[in-house]
Amino acid sequence: MVHVARVARSVTFPARVMLVGAMNPCPCGFHGDARRPCHCPPPLVDRYQRRLSGPLRDRFDLGVEVQGVPWSDISGDPVRETSAVVRARVHDARRRQLDRQGRLNSELDGRALRAHAPLDRPSHALMATAVTRLGLSVRGVTRVLRVARTIADLADDVKLRADHVAEALQFRVPERT
Ligand SMILES: [Zn+2]
Numbered sequence: 001m002v003h004v005a006r007v008a009r010s011v012t013f014p015a016r017v018m019l020v021g022a023m024n025p026c027p028c029g030f031h032g033d034a035r036r037p038c039h040c041p042p043p044l045v046d047r048y049q050r051r052l053s054g055p056l057r058d059r060f061d062l063g064v065e066v067q068g069v070p071w072s073d074i075s076g077d078p079v080r081e082t083s084a085v086v087r088a089r090v091h092d093a094r095r096r097q098l099d100r101q102g103r104l105n106s107e108l109d110g111r112a113l114r115a116h117a118p119l120d121r122p123s124h125a126l127m128a129t130a131v132t133r134l135g136l137s138v139r140g141v142t143r144v145l146r147v148a149r150t151i152a153d154l155a156d157d158v159k160l161r162a163d164h165v166a167e168a169l170q171f172r173v174p175e176r177t
Contacts, residue, residue, distance in 0.1 A: 063173030
């Protein structure tokens with residue numbers, strides 16, 4: 001909830017949202033693109049990417065870099081897996097979360113995560129390395145573990161394993177591309 005208090009009165013707004021955002025990697029949009037060169041000067045690319053601050057990046061659960069789609073993919077076979085199939089898989093994963101812990105993974109705090117997503121030895125070692133090398137904050141660690149637990153649920157794996165954690169680390173929004 002967001003409470004806005006003014007002299008005359010205060011108002012409360014609901015604030016439980018799913019925020020989805022997209023941005024270009026640079027002003028021209030082709031930085032890092034394999035098919036077209038980017039002509040933006042490096043300082044301009046850096047300044048452009050700094051518009052999304054570290055603390056804001058840290059609050060996104062999932063970050064995905066998307067390349068342009070080549071013509072062969074556009075003109076080829078239609079999508080093999082339909083949205084209905086994906087929807088059923090997501091529905092099952094949510095039901096597993098509610099059955100296990102009475103709430104969704106996105107609502108687990110650090111203590112609940114330790115109970116419902118305990119780290120085995122390899123996962124523990126992987127997270128220790130990630131915290132050191134990537135400079136993960138406490139908030140960042142919590143987010144990675146929630147995503148890892150969700151990846152395990154989507155695969156119907158009861159136990160959290162290092163490969164789930166490794167996949168979750170791939171979804172972090174990078175500081176800079
Ligand atoms: Zn560019």
